[in-house]
Amino acid sequence: MEYLQIEKNASPFTIQYYMDDLDNFFTFLQQENISCLQDVDHRVIRLYLTRLYERKLGRRSVSRKISSLKSFYRFLERNNQVTVNPFIHVGLPKAAKPIPGFLYxxxxxxxxxxxxxxxxxxxxxxxxxxxxxxxxxxxxxxxxxxxxxxxxxxxxxxxxxxxxxxxxxxxxxxxxxxxxxxxxxxxxxxxxxxxxxxxxxxxxxxxxxxxxxxxxxxxxxxxxxxxxxxxxxxxxxxxxxxxxxxxxxxxxxxxxxxxxxxxxxxxxxxxxxxxxxxxxxxxxxxxxxxx
CATH class of the missing domain: 1.10.443.10 (Intergrase catalytic core)
Incomplete structure (x- = not known):
């Protein structure tokens, strides 16, 4: 949170979203009996994404969670908590971009x-x-x-x-x-x-x-x-x-x-x-x- 607040200058809303996304991920890891962040690999990520889609989450929500976790693992790498970022090659689902409404x-x-x-x-x-x-x-x-x-x-x-x-x-x-x-x-x-x-x-x-x-x-x-x-x-x-x-x-x-x-x-x-x-x-x- 200090990193987001001080170094990234993130808004309180952004920080809250990050924290919620991390809590959601940690709950998933607990359910799958994964206790070490180093043990997260492409198989774990694939299962996590499957769980997200089973909850009928929209593409934008899934994209935000992936972005949060990419950023989190970058932070862990920088602080020598992990040796590799397993989310680095995970693509973001393309969200539909509706045409914004405007006035004539x-x-x-x-x-x-x-x-x-x-x-x-x-x-x-x-x-x-x-x-x-x-x-x-x-x-x-x-x-x-x-x-x-x-x-x-x-x-x-x-x-x-x-x-x-x-x-x-x-x-x-x-x-x-x-x-x-x-x-x-x-x-x-x-x-x-x-x-x-x-x-x-x-x-x-x-x-x-x-x-x-x-x-x-x-x-x-x-x-x-x-x-x-x-x-x-x-x-x-x-x-x-x-x-x-x-x-x-x-x-x-x-x-x-x-x-x-x-x-x-x-x-x-x-x-x-x-x-x-x-x-x-x-x-x-x-x-x-x-x-």
């Missing part, structure tokens, strides 16, 4: 039109939804934004993401206008209700920092006001940001950096093409598509 511009426009910009809460909600779409940041990243993180002179914000990884993200004029209106007016009025001052950008109705759960509730209310029939969650705005960027010609590496993805494969799920984009490219590219 017509649906987005409805979300941008429902907030009362004369009201502090309405100003906050407008700034919130503009920033989520303009930057593609995660809810956890959004709730952590502080006033010094925003640089209006060059239109960027400093974001601390997963594993304390840091990046700068630009934002456009619509997000800038919404943010300035909220920070200079609505936020000040919300902060007046608080017992103590804070420099978080997004505040709740009592002037305290808005939580991740609070952001989801805000978005649900905006969707309800816009009378949209589609389910919209904050991560769908992240999906929408990435999809729209790629459909408009942004390169994959740039989108990867903006999203804060460590691996390019995480960004590649957004390379699906919308029907509108498909038709646009076809009509402009095929010699006999139009006059």
């Amino acid at each position: 511009m017509e649906e987005l426009e409805k979300l941008f039109e429902v907030n009362d910009l004369a009201d502090p809460i309405g100003q906050r909600n407008q700034a919130l939804i503009e920033i989520l779409y303009a930057t593609g940041i995660r809810v956890s990243e959004c709730r952590g934004i502080r006033l010094p993180d925003i640089d209006f002179t060059i239109g960027t914000m400093f974001i601390k993401g997963k594993g304390n990884k840091e990046r700068y993200i630009p934002f456009g004029r619509f997000a800038e206008d919404a943010l300035e209106t909220y920070i200079n007016d609505g936020r000040e009025k919300l902060l007046d209700k608080a017992k103590s001052s804070n420099n978080y950008v997004f505040l709740n109705a009592r002037g305290g920092p808005l939580t991740a759960r609070g952001i989801r509730m805000v978005l649900n209310k905006i969707v309800e006001k816009a009378a949209l029939t589609v389910h919209v969650h904050p991560h769908k705005l992240r999906h929408t940001f990435a999809t729209h960027m790629l459909n408009e010609g942004a390169d994959l590496r740039t989108v990867q950096e903006l999203l804060g993805h460590e691996n390019l494969s995480s960004t590649q799920i957004y390379t699906h093409v919308t029907k509108d984009r498909l038709r646009h490219v076809y009509m402009n590219s095929h010699p006999r598509a139009e006059d």
